Amino acid sequence: MPRKPSNLLYGVDENPGAIALILMGLQHISLMSIAFIFPVIIIEAIGGKLEQAEGLIRMAMLATGIGTILQAVNRGPVGSGYLCPLLNGPAFLSASLMAGKMGGLSLIFGMTAVAGVCEVFFSRLLSRMRAVFPAEVTGTIVTMVGIEVVPLAVRKFVGIDPTHSMPDATAVLIAMITLGAMACFNVWGRGKLRLYSALLGMVVGYGASAAAGLLNRDTFRVMMEAPFFALPAVGDYGVSFQWILLVPFLVAALSSALKTMGDLTTCQKINDAQWKRPDMVNISGGVLACGISNILSGMLGALGQSVSSSNIGLSIATGATSRRIAYSTGIILVLLAFFPKFASIFVIMPTPIMGASLIFAVSFMILAGLQIIMSRMIDARKTFVIGISIIFGLSIEFAPGLYRDVHPWIKPIFSSSLSLATICAVVLNLIFRIGIAKTTSLVLTPGEHPSEAIDPFMEEQGRAWGARSEVIYKAKAAMIEFYEAAAECALTRKPVTMTVRFDEFNLDVDIAYEGKPIELSASRPDSRELLEDPDASLRLAGYMIRSLADQTSMETGADRNRVHLHFNH
């Protein structure tokens, strides 16, 4: 049963109340609105009309609204049960541009539906792939999920958008005021002020934008001209299919599924103070929800969807992760698809406010990834898995155009720092697993200092296995307790063999020795006994070993004893 972390105001199962749900839903949509730029990019690239872009944005609201609700469902096989909004993100951009140029919107929608079917199949395989995604791989993916948004966030922070190609001092000032306000409300604000820190920061940003003249009559004209009510143009463009586009959309679906995996790992971690490892069954349900949402997107006439990392960052920042916020966000999005006048409010958000909002949310996302990485002990193998993956992921941002000439089929991998880092991390993890023994032994000879032998042995093994440091510490302490007691109380005068076995869920220590059996006492001696009874030391050691391990057992032979210590991992 997950335990709610103390920094959350509203945990995943809690109900913040109707007004808070509406306000937090709007707060999430404000951040999601940044992604409305992707339909515009697609339409511009295929030479479409502005009305088509507006229609595509409303279809995005309808499809992602349903997707966000599906993702939050916590009963049955579909959905992860978390607040993890979906949007028309960059995962499908490259493949959609290819399809758009080749066969227009109908081909984009048809291939998006096919990608959704692939994602559904992929979701069924995920629960059997635990070994492929240890903590250092998922942590790297989550970190890169945040880092991938950085170039977009920083460009918008300095005011760069389709109409401004250079940084603008006024935009930077507005972005700084917005980000400063968000940070102040979040750090020094209490209760509601922290809960709505992003929304309040945006309000301050809008005020600053109005004062600087960024919000003028032209900006509001889009809103004024939009109709109050209109039915979304569902399936107007139809669907078509081209075999040649199957690989790019398959890769896009895989990228989207891996991103979902990273994001849902973060959701699990931020909602459980005792989080240890990704719950792959829950992630399968989440990827299945994404797959179904993409099939729906294709059928309705919307672009491919993937989960929004920025919104997870926002929920960490505000301390509100209730799944009811996902329901309210989804419902508001669906309603906005029918009311273009209100929908246009989110389309006219000034660029620097978008940049400040992204930087605010991404800060939390990157830290969440680094925390997952550091939850395990790190050795040279893991350093390479993490380091090389992040370096090659970042190469896409640092050296634009470097992978320009790769084959179009695999272009989606090389057009996203997240996708490339993910593929690197998964492949390197599999390669570096070669030669790691899951069972290893240590023989301690009489007179040997237990700490000097056991400490480095367990540290090295712990790092090679990627074990949790606190579990290795407990196992070390129990092994040292045993050997000290054996030496001090003359249980044995012969070598002691300690065999350690590890898998992701278990750490087992078998201690084999010749001599007298040790009593793993269920009760500890009191302070008087410890001072007066010479046997109390051995009883305390036996009690400590029993308490440090999660399970203990003993086999006593004629002259050979085995102590088995089990530690949950």
Add this chain to the structure above:
Amino acid sequence: MKIWSKRQKDVMILAVQGRLDAATAPLFEEQVLPMISAGDKNFLLDLAGLDYISSAALRRLLLFTKRAEDQGGRVVLLSVQSHILEILDMAGFTQLFDIFADQEEALRSF
């Protein structure tokens, strides 16, 4: 294992660093018991630098505390790391000692 000592009024502050186990506990005893013989009776053990403590060392710590109390003094603990605190708690030692996070507060308790 290393011990740094500093006297503040009538309290001897001992900062213990490294590991306290069967091998190092006798060294601990050798350094601290003579202080009681020399007249010190109130001790503040700063355990921020302590990496590990075994049951053999816990017994010596208890003996040291008993000697100090026999002289009318006390031993209190300061800045105990979480994994050491878990060991102390397991052994029932958290009921025997006052444990502080702040040195000024610990000194005021004497």
